[in-house]
Amino acid sequence: MSTPNERATPTTDSLLEEIEKLRSQQLRLLQSLPACPTPEELTLRLGARYENRRLGILRWLILLQNREDKSVRFDNSEVFCVPINRVLSTIQNIRLQFQLARAELAALSLYHDILIATETLSQDEWNSWMQRTHLDAEDQPLIMDKEQLDQMITQNLEFLGNYSCKLVDLRWAACVEHTCDTTFEPLDEEQSMGYFETEVLRRLSALEAQLMGEPHNYLQHRGKLLSSRKRNRNEKTGPISEDTQKETTTRTHEQHTISNNAEFMDAIEFDEDEHENAQPEDLLVIVDEVNSDDEPERNVVLRQPSEQSNNNTKADAHHNADDHLVGEYDGNEHYQAHTEADVQRVVQPIPNRNVIFVPDDDDVVIIPATENAHHENARATLEARLRQAIETKRAAEHRLQMLRRQRICPARRFELGSLAKPPTDTLPCVYCEAMGAHYSDSCPEIRDAATRSQLIEDNNRCRTCLLPQHPPGKSCKKKKVECRHCRETGHHPSLCPEPERGELLRRHIKRELETIERNERLVNEITAQIQAQQPHQQ
Structure with a gap:
């Protein structure tokens, strides 16, 4: 009697039944597989895809060359950056075309694996098909080796990467040069004073030319202005007495006489020390009273009396003019106190040393207007500098944002102490042939990738393992090893x-940050200067 633990012995019928189940499962798997092309169709499809991608890449390269030739004709940096950006966009499109071709070749190679797995095609038959000569539309032989195609794609991608780096550097240099040419340089103190003096002399020369060129028109204009002002004053204060009108007519005539003889008057040097030590009787006091509704306002002009001259006529003329303006001294103590009080009111030095004419009653003081115009010009200059600094800062921020969007690779380590694993004594450097000093990637003698690639090509070495070129039909063992810098295969x-x-991008980022910081300080300084001028203008 059998126990439950005993296993039933398989019979022939049970084995046949299990085999039938396995066959049915295999048929279902085969039916679920996609339809595979024949070897002839597969090779034709590979050739057609390669031909289409090759022609597309050639068109992009021709367009890139044409745009490069056109871009060097521009002298203006702003216009020069536009074709550079277009060339960079074209390079990016070409890179995408290469990457798409690599992906399509990888997808087509899956059909080969399926045909071999299903035993529809043997490896010998596939090799015989691939060893045939396949021609393109121009009767040129096509490259059918997958490894060779992948290596060519990698080389073209590296070339486009180096080319785009050079264009980015060229665009940045052009932008910096244009910014340096257009950036407003602040004037130092001496230049600012020189500019102010030049502007003042220019305006004084224009005013002098106007006065000396058209004296009659100027006097007529002043007479009309005086008449209109006095007419308005009469409407408010009532009719003017005959004595006042006679006095006004006499003073106007005297004013015309002084203005006509202004060119014959001598320049007067005013010494502040002598003014402080001088007595009231040593100075010539000219008082100009302004009659208005408010308190009387007096403008006092002090002059040193000229030295004793043999020409008594000239001295008498000065005394007569002074007596007319000030009045004859009759010994009145009130008049003497009034004159001394007017003298004591002068507390600041006279701005103009040369007295050309004595101002009239209703003359408008033009010095405050000149000061206001100067402050307005200074404010306009500061606002222009502020706008320029803000625009430069915004442009630098935009360039910084574009730089930070790109992938920045860490720099190579050329110092032996920074390497995680020192090289052995028998490991030579491929580029400088130093034994055991450093790895080939950390060679301090030949640092740039372009020179290294040229050396590898001249010495006929493999780009993946850096060893001498492999024999035909033998692939490199490191062809699928990813690069630790870019995470791509096909190169060491x-x-x-x-x-x-990455080093170039870091340099550009540092420069843009310095530009932003410099213009930020400039914006703060100019803003503070503008705010400091507002109370003065009010």
Whole structure:
């Protein structure tokens, strides 16, 4: 009697039944597989895809060359950056075309694996098909080796990467040069004073030319202005007495006489020390009273009396004019106190040393207007500098944002102490042939990837393992090893251009940050100057 633990012995019928189940499962798996092309169709499809991608890439390269030739004709940096940006966009499109071709080749190679797995095609038959000569539309032989195609795509991608780095550097240099040419340089103190003096002399020369060129028109204009003002004053204060009108007519005539003889008057040097030590009787006091509704306002002009001259006529003329303006001294103590009080009211030095004419009653003081115009010009200059600094800062921020969007690869480590694992004594450097000193990627003698690639090509070495070129039909063992810099296959890390591109990007980012910081300080300084001028203008 059998126990439950005993296993039933398989019979022939049970084995046949299990085999039938396995066959049915295999048929279902085969039916679920996609339809595979024949070897002839597969090779034709591979050739057609390769031909289409090759022609598309050639068109992009021709367009890139044409745009490069056109871009060097521009002299203006702003216009020069536009074709550079277009060329960079074209390079990016070409890179995408290469990457798409690599992806399509990888997808087509899956059909080969399916045909081999289903035993529809043997490896010998596939090799015989691939060894045939396949021609393109121009009767040129096509490259059908997958490894060779992948290596060519990698080389073209590296070339485009180096080319784009050079264009980015060229665009940045052009932008910096244009910014330096257009940036407003602040004037120092001496230049500012020179500019102010030049502007003042220019305006004084124009005023002098107007006065000396058209004296009659100027006097007529002043007479009309005086008449209109006095007419308005009469409407408010009532009719003017005959004595006042006679006095006004006499003073107007005297004013015309002084103005006509202004060119014959001598320049007067005013000494502040002598003015402080001088007595009231040593100074010539000219008082000009202004009659208005408010308190009387007096403008006092002090002059040193000229030295004793043999020409008594000239001295008498000065005394007569002074007596007319000031009045004859009759010994009145009130008049003497009034004169001394007017003298004591002068507390600041006279701005103009040369007295050309004595101002009239209703003359408008033009010095405050000149000061206001100067402050307005200074404010306009500051506002222009502020706008320029803000625009430069915004442009630098935009360039910084574009730079930070790109992938920045860490720099190569050339110091032996920074390496995680020192090289052995028997490991030579491929580029400088130093034994055991450093890895080939950290060679301090030949640092750039372009020079290294040229050396590898001249010495006929493999770009993946840096060893001498492999025999035909034997592939490199490191062809699928990713580069630690760019995470792509097909090249050795020492030949990768990404570390140099990352270093270039870091340099550009540092310069843009310095530009932003410098213009930020400039904006704060100019804003403070503008705010400091507001109370003065009010």
